[in-house]
Amino acid sequence: MTGENAAPARVRVVRLLHVRAGREADFVESYQGVLERAVRSPGHLREQLCRSVDDPGQWLLTSEWESFEAIKRWRSDPDHAALVEPMNACLHDDRWTGVFEIMPEGPRARKPRRG
Template identity: 75%
Template sequence: MTGGPSAPERVRVIRLLRVRAGMEADFVKSYKDVLARAARFPGHLGEQLCRSLDDPAQWLLTSEWDSPEAVQRWRTNPEHRTLVEPMNACLHDDRWTAVFQVKETVPV
């Protein structure tokens, strides 16, 4: 399609996390508190929280957003820092976050 509006530049934020032993329930509760607010934030499309079968301390959190700008607005929102503090208190410091542009793949 030419001449029409370009497709939205969806992005996926990926966080690889290590939860401190004995803090799993606190982590999940605080994650749900963050998710309850993020789900209503403009541009948020969805989330997924996964726990490793090989290493139960390792978790993968992904969120999808309709644009890089929406992610930036969420990250710089003053409420965000307050919301994520209890969740981050459950984590080891060896965590990382990356933001990827979503590209669809189609089976051939």
């Protein structure tokens, strides 16, 4: 991931989910339970849940972590599988998860001044 002397890179976990029809409220409720635990997990920075406006059954879940090691600790916690099971029970099997290293931001373009 990063160079030997560099600080660990932050990572973003991206999950593309397909919630079963009629299970949306259960999904959101069970996600809230997972979120309550995740925010107390060392290295967790932020989380966002989004629902597609084009396909209400499609959801996007992202979380940001201080390092890849932090997300590995969260996933290997002995209680993790039981914690996420109610949420996963609301999903179709066609879900996708990816873990991405967050790259350093380049210089931001200056906004034009208003005259």
